[in-house]
Amino acid sequence: MHHTGGPGWRITMDTSGPMLIALYIRDAAGLDTAGHPALSHVAPKIRSSDHTHLIDEVGGMPALKTEWEAWWAQILKAHPEMEPELGPPGFRAFGNSPALRRVLQAHFGAALSWARERRGEYLALEAERDASGATQVLADMVDDRLLEVGRAARDFELTIIELPLAEPRAWYLEPDKIIMSSALLSEPELFRSYVQPVVELLV
Numbered sequence: 001m002h003h004t005g006g007p008g009w010r011i012t013m014d015t016s017g018p019m020l021i022a023l024y025i026r027d028a029a030g031l032d033t034a035g036h037p038a039l040s041h042v043a044p045k046i047r048s049s050d051h052t053h054l055i056d057e058v059g060g061m062p063a064l065k066t067e068w069e070a071w072w073a074q075i076l077k078a079h080p081e082m083e084p085e086l087g088p089p090g091f092r093a094f095g096n097s098p099a100l101r102r103v104l105q106a107h108f109g110a111a112l113s114w115a116r117e118r119r120g121e122y123l124a125l126e127a128e129r130d131a132s133g134a135t136q137v138l139a140d141m142v143d144d145r146l147l148e149v150g151r152a153a154r155d156f157e158l159t160i161i162e163l164p165l166a167e168p169r170a171w172y173l174e175p176d177k178i179i180m181s182s183a184l185l186s187e188p189e190l191f192r193s194y195v196q197p198v199v200e201l202l203v
Contacts, residue, residue, distance in 0.1 A: 002014070002129070002135050004135060006139070006142065006153065008152070008154070008155040008156075009142065009153045009154075009155065009157070009202075010157050011142075011157075011158045011159075012157070012158070012159050012160065013135065013160040013162060014080070014159075015118070015119060015161065015162050015163060016079055016161050017115055017119065018078075018086075019079070019161065019163060019179075020111075021086070021108075021111045022068070022072055024046060024110070024114050025068065025103060025104060026068060027045070027046040028046050028048055028049065028103075028107050028110075028111070029051055029064060029068070029107075030051075034068050034069055034072070035069050035073075036069070036073070037171040037173070039171065039179065040165045040167035040169075041166045042163070043165065043166040043183075044164075045166065051064070054102050054103065055098075055102055058098040058102065059099050063098075063099040064099040064100060064103060067099055067100035068100055070097070071084070071094075071097065071100060076177070079161065080159075088104075089105060089108075091105065091108075121164070122162065122164075122182060125182060129185065134186075137185075137192070138199075141196055141199045142203060145199055146203060149203065153203050154202070156176065156202040156203070157176055158176050158177075158198065158199070158202060159176060159177045159178070160180060161177065161178070161179045162180055162181070163179060163180075163181065163182060164181070164182055165179075165181040165183075166181075167181060168183045168187060169181060169184065169190075170184060170194035172194075176202070178195065178198060180195075
């Protein structure tokens, strides 16, 4: 986790275990356009498989998509907490989502291993950035904006959730969250093009 801040403001950058697991499940189930915002595939890409036999009798793919989207909305709202509790092997918190529950039971072990690997990669990336000062760009953006408006910053907190997404871009979730590809910070101009407008809005 990385914090940047000043009087009355703070920007936090981190990844999210629950979101990593949810995205693995999404991609493994072939729910390409599910969720708001509709994020790109994860990288490395996960091969999707046909779940018809598993979920047909509990509503099939339409039910799975609806249930996954409801779960994703809960995860976004609860971040950084893990809500709902995953609790294998029964996944009791998913009693009202029978299709999603079956897919979770089928893939949870693989999803957890994959999420742990990505988390390890993220920690290495963070250490690299700390050494190179790559995150200084965040404080620079706030300072530039303060010079522009000629006043102190309004109090604000911005959370940037970094995920291993194939598309190097960011998605703004009002009022104070951004989901972005963990590769984006390595492209400073592109990073600024997504994050600067949000900083200007908040400062």
